[in-house]
Amino acid sequence: MKNMSKVIKKGFVLxxxxxxxxxGSLIPALTVSASAEETSSDRYYDEYxxxxxxxxxxxxxxxxxxYDMVTTTNEAxxxxxxxxxxxxxxxxxxxxxxxxxxxxxxxxxxxxxxxYTNGRYKVKDxxxxxxxxxxxxxxxxxxxxxxxxxxxxxxxGLKTYVEQKGYNLSYSSVKNTWGTFQLSSAKSAIDNNxxxxxxxxxxxxxxxxxxxxxxxxxxxIVQNRHxxxxxxxxxxxxxxxxxxxxxxxxxxxxxxxxxxQSTAFVQVNTTAWLDNGYAVTITA
Numbered sequence: 001m002k003n004m005s006k007v008i009k010k011g012f013v014l015x016x017x018x019x020x021x022x023x024g025s026l027i028p029a030l031t032v033s034a035s036a037e038e039t040s041s042d043r044y045y046d047e048y049x050x051x052x053x054x055x056x057x058x059x060x061x062x063x064x065x066x067y068d069m070v071t072t073t074n075e076a077x078x079x080x081x082x083x084x085x086x087x088x089x090x091x092x093x094x095x096x097x098x099x100x101x102x103x104x105x106x107x108x109x110x111x112x113x114x115x116y117t118n119g120r121y122k123v124k125d126x127x128x129x130x131x132x133x134x135x136x137x138x139x140x141x142x143x144x145x146x147x148x149x150x151x152x153x154x155x156x157g158l159k160t161y162v163e164q165k166g167y168n169l170s171y172s173s174v175k176n177t178w179g180t181f182q183l184s185s186a187k188s189a190i191d192n193n194x195x196x197x198x199x200x201x202x203x204x205x206x207x208x209x210x211x212x213x214x215x216x217x218x219x220x221i222v223q224n225r226h227x228x229x230x231x232x233x234x235x236x237x238x239x240x241x242x243x244x245x246x247x248x249x250x251x252x253x254x255x256x257x258x259x260x261q262s263t264a265f266v267q268v269n270t271t272a273w274l275d276n277g278y279a280v281t282i283t284a
Contacts, residue, residue: 044199044225045087045148052205052220052261060247061214064239069253071232072193076100076255077114077121078262082133090149091136092257093197093227094158095129098136100195100231101282107165108282136161151199151276154227158197162282171197171278181271186252187233189279196230198254198266199275203228205256205264208236217249220261229255230277234265 077099081092102108103115112128115121124130140149140157149157155171162169174185174196189196202221209216215236232253240246251265266273 043146043148043150044090044154044227046081046089046222046224046226052222052258054218054220055204056217056219058217059214060217060238062238062246063213063241064243065215066237066239067234068237069232069234070187070190071253072100072190072195074115074119074121075253076195076229076231077124078255079124079129079133080257080259080262082130082137085133085137085142087143087148088133088137089227089257090140090154090157091133091142093229093255094136094140094154094161095133096229096255096257097158097195097197097280097282098132098161099129100229105165105167105282105284108162108167148225149227154199155197155278158280166284168283170281170283172281174277174279181268181274181277183233183250183268185279186230186268186277190231190233194279194281196252197278197280198228198230198252199277200226200228200266200273201275203266203273205254205258205261206251206267207261207264219267222256222258225275226257228257230266231255233268 077096079092079095079099081088085091098108099114099121102112103121109128109132112125113122136157138157139160141153142149145153159169172185172189172194174182174189176182176185186196200222202223203226204219204221207218207220209218215238230252234251234253236249236251237245238247250268252268254264254266256262256264
């Protein structure tokens with residue numbers, strides 16, 4: 001019986017050891033999986049070309065309609081991602097910001113003139129802007145810790161680039177201390193010729209096709225978390241035959257960073273799609 005007791009005890013010890021070894025092999029795997037989920041959940045990324053899908057098409061009939069539209073000076077560049085840079089919406093948005101300010105601070109993109117003589121921004125060239133995006137891609141640590149960029153790396157990389165060129169960059173949130181989007185802050189930024197860096201989660205890109213006393217409003221969703229740039233705001237008011245205002249839509253106007261749809265509206269009547277937004281100021 002004494003020997004049997006030893007065998008049983010030894011069996012329990014071996015079983016316990018085996019269980020601990022099994023747990024030891026499982027726990028790191030579970031930990032890595034949880035860690036990967038945590039880091040990827042706050043990343044902004046996309047493959048080229050960035051994919052969207054249509055979710056809604058609506059027709060608004062009206063008797064009279066008014067547009068109140070304000071943009072930064074000459075709007076903003078509508079650059080799109082480099083085809084050889086994966087998950088690069090952060091560097092693309094950063095490139096749009098830099099291209100916007102290069103007309104005022106020429107050393108931001110040495111040797112490059114971002115606008116035509118009429119003031120309008122040029123389309124993406126084949127040398128300067130791709131090189132700019134490649135540099136921002138590195139400075140933003142794109143795909144280093146996980147896919148795409150984090151908000152912090154995107155902002156820090158853009159700031160580093162600007163400071164390396166001899167200028168200053170600052171960010172001002174368009175959300176209040178409770179995390180609520182403040183349209184007044186966004187309007188103030190645009191009124192003062194400052195583009196806004198937007199960190200988005202499945203943003204709805206809106207195109208408004210105008211007809212004879214009707215608007216056709218088509219919404220497409222960017223499938224992944226995405227970074228883009230706002231350069232204007234627009235309020236559309238619709239009136240019926242009695243001249244009663246029955247609907248008001250408020251939008252931000254954005255450079256999307258997409259090749260297929262370079263500019264669009266985004267709805268700000270609701271902003272569940274907006275993780276964060278920052279007015280960007282560059283000074284000498």
